[in-house]
Amino acid sequence: MTSRERFKPGTVYVTYIAAAPEAVWQALVDRTFTQQYFFGLSIDIEPRTGGAFRLLMPDGSAHVTGDVIAWEPPRRLDVTWQVAGMKGFDALPACLVSYEIEPAGACVRLTMTESHSWAIPEAILQGGRSGWPQILSSLKSLLETGKPLQIEKKDPPAGFLAAVEHAVATKPWLREDRG
Amino acid sequence: MDDVFKALADPSRRELLDRLRIENGQTLGDLCRRLDMTRQAVSKHLAVLEAANLVAVVWQGREKLHYLNPVPIHEIAERWIGKFERSRLDALADLKRALEAKPGDDE
Numbered sequence: 001m002t003s004r005e006r007f008k009p010g011t012v013y014v015t016y017i018a019a020a021p022e023a024v025w026q027a028l029v030d031r032t033f034t035q036q037y038f039f040g041l042s043i044d045i046e047p048r049t050g051g052a053f054r055l056l057m058p059d060g061s062a063h064v065t066g067d068v069i070a071w072e073p074p075r076r077l078d079v080t081w082q083v084a085g086m087k088g089f090d091a092l093p094a095c096l097v098s099y100e101i102e103p104a105g106a107c108v109r110l111t112m113t114e115s116h117s118w119a120i121p122e123a124i125l126q127g128g129r130s131g132w133p134q135i136l137s138s139l140k141s142l143l144e145t146g147k148p149l150q151i152e153k154k155d156p157p158a159g160f161l162a163a164v165e166h167a168v169a170t171k172p173w174l175r176e177d178r179g
Numbered sequence: 180m181d182d183v184f185k186a187l188a189d190p191s192r193r194e195l196l197d198r199l200r201i202e203n204g205q206t207l208g209d210l211c212r213r214l215d216m217t218r219q220a221v222s223k224h225l226a227v228l229e230a231a232n233l234v235a236v237v238w239q240g241r242e243k244l245h246y247l248n249p250v251p252i253h254e255i256a257e258r259w260i261g262k263f264e265r266s267r268l269d270a271l272a273d274l275k276r277a278l279e280a281k282p283g284d285d286e
Contacts (some may be wrong), residue, residue, distance in 0.1 A: 009204060012235040014245035015254075065197070111235065125203075133253035149257055 007115035025074035037138035118173035123163035186231035
């Protein structure tokens with residue numbers, strides 16, 4: 001079992017949503033919601049700690065796979081996150097994605113934290129950062145207005161794929177484990 | 180949204196956001212070492228940024244780490260920049276970058 005302590009936050013995004021915690025939770029774990037705000041991906045998640053987690057492409061292939069590390073509705077969801085649908089990515093160590101839902105007055109504060117078990121290069125982090133603000137804004141819009149935002153998948157930032165290839169070739173996380 | 184504009188109106192606070200963009204997850208001490216500002220000033224600016232939700236804070240053990248949170252800026256952009264304008268604006272931004280980079284490249 002993966003312990004949270006091994007992971008250090010690399011990206012932390014916060015948004016306030018005018019909705020009940022239960023509604024935000026449902027939007028995170030229900031595929032009819034994720035299809036609308038998460039680049040068309042469908043979530044497939046076993047509702048228990050230790051269960052399996054996947055994000056599926058429209059053709060049914062897995063884009064992300066992982067395990068449920070914390071299933072605490074409607075407050076906290078932690079999953080390990082392995083990008084499976086892109087070349088080279090399955091050789092990188094899985095990261096940890098945590099969603100925290102906290103009541104904040106009439107709203108909820110949703111915090112998404114992407115954490116890593118190794119000193120992940122900035123060029124790889126940037127790739128993830130470009131997508132999350134769109135996803136979270138679209139989730140907010142869906143819950144508040146009933147409509148997601150029109151989001152478009154951009155090409156990864158310059159140097160992103162090269163940084164992934166370099167990491168896969170040199171495997172710096174193996175050296176860190178020894179230290 | 181007023182909080183976001185007020186927070187961004189100050190050049191020192193924009194500088195702090197730039198520092199976090201370069202290296203995310205810094206402590207107050209980290210940020211002070213690299214800036215020509217007193218610790219109290221940096222601490223005050225960070226509190227304003229945190230209140231505007233432009234900086235998110237994570238406690239790791241006894242360390243308070245600061246992370247750049249661009250989500251409110253993204254929400255502002257979504258309000259006034261629609262899907263169709265975006266590609267045109269991206270093209271203009273690319274052009275601006277290309278033109279401004281040119282003198283440096285020639286040297």
